Amino acid sequence: MTPGDLGRTAALVPAAGRGERLGPGAPKALRPLGGIPMLVHAVRALAASRVVDLVVVAAPEDDVEAVASMLADQEFSAEVVVVTGGPTRQDSVARALLGLPDDIDVVLVHDAARPLVPAEVVGSVVSAVRSGHPAVVPGLPVVDTIKQVDAACDVERTVDRESLRAIQTPQGFDRAVLQRAHAAADLDAVATDDAGLVERLGTRVHVVPGHEEAFKVTTPLDVVIAEAILARRRAAGAV
Numbered sequence: 001m002t003p004g005d006l007g008r009t010a011a012l013v014p015a016a017g018r019g020e021r022l023g024p025g026a027p028k029a030l031r032p033l034g035g036i037p038m039l040v041h042a043v044r045a046l047a048a049s050r051v052v053d054l055v056v057v058a059a060p061e062d063d064v065e066a067v068a069s070m071l072a073d074q075e076f077s078a079e080v081v082v083v084t085g086g087p088t089r090q091d092s093v094a095r096a097l098l099g100l101p102d103d104i105d106v107v108l109v110h111d112a113a114r115p116l117v118p119a120e121v122v123g124s125v126v127s128a129v130r131s132g133h134p135a136v137v138p139g140l141p142v143v144d145t146i147k148q149v150d151a152a153c154d155v156e157r158t159v160d161r162e163s164l165r166a167i168q169t170p171q172g173f174d175r176a177v178l179q180r181a182h183a184a185a186d187l188d189a190v191a192t193d194d195a196g197l198v199e200r201l202g203t204r205v206h207v208v209p210g211h212e213e214a215f216k217v218t219t220p221l222d223v224v225i226a227e228a229i230l231a232r233r234r235a236a237g238a239v
C-alpha cells in the first residue's frame with residue numbers, strides 16, 4: 001500500500017469462540033453487557049470510527065442465522081455480513097477473509113471479545129496502515145513484572161519490561177499482506193493473533209498506542225469491569 005490509495009476498509013470480527021474461561025453459558029460474543037450482546041457493542045465500536053466500510057463477522061457454527069438476524073435488527077453505519085467461523089480463531093479469521101470485495105485494500109481484525117474499544121484506536125490503526133505501515137497493532141506498556149519460569153515453576157529470569165507491549169485489537173493490515181500471511185500459516189502452529197502470522201513472513205509490524213478500554217473480556221471479573229465502564233459512559237451521556 002502506498003499513501004493515497006483509495007480503497008475501502010473492512011473489519012473482520014472473529015466471534016466464534018465458546019467463552020470457556022467465562023464459564024457456562026451462551027457463546028461469549030452473544031453474552032450481554034449492559035443488556036446488549038458483546039458482539040453488537042464490538043460492531044458498533046467499529047462502525048462508530050467512521051473509517052470502516054464493511055464488517056465481516058465470523059459466528060459460531062450453530063448460531064450463524066441467529067447472529068445474522070440479531071445484527072440485521074440493528075442500524076450500523078457500515079455494511080455487516082456474517083460467515084461461519086471455524087474451530088480456532090485463526091481459522092475463523094481465514095474464513096472471514098474469503099470473499100472480500102475487490103475494492104477492500106485495508107483489513108482490520110478485531111475480537112468480538114473487545115467490545116468497548118474506543119473509536120480513536122480504530123482510527124489510529126487505519127491511519128497508520130494508510131500512511132504506509134503494512135501491519136499495525138495497538139499495544140500498551142506492561143504494568144506487572146514479568147518473569148520467565150521453568151517446568152518446575154522456578155524463575156529463570158526477569159524480562160525487561162520496558163521493551164514489552166501487551167497487544168490488543170483491532171490489528172490493521174494491507175490486505176495483500178494479511179492474505180499472504182494466512183496463506184502461509186502453519187496449521188500445526190496456530191498463532192494467537194494475526195500480526196504473529198505476518199511476523200513469520202518477515203514483514204515489520206508497527207505498534208501504535210492502545211487503550212485500557214480495548215481490553216479483552218476473558219474471565220468473569222472482566223465482565224464486572226466492562227459493565228462498570230458502560231455504566232460510566234452512560235452516566236456521562238456518551239452512549
Ligand code: CTP
Nearest residue numbers: 014015016017018019020021087088092112113
Ligand atoms: N474466536 C473465534 N473462533 C474460534 C475461537 C475464538 O472467532 N474458534 C474469537 C472469539 O469469539 C473472540 C476472539 O476470537 O472474539 C478471541 O478469543 P478468546 O478471547 O479466546 O475467546 P473464546 O475462544 O470465546 O474464549 P475461551 O478461550 O475462554 O473459550
Ligand code: MG
Nearest residue numbers: 017018019089
Ligand atoms: Mg479462545
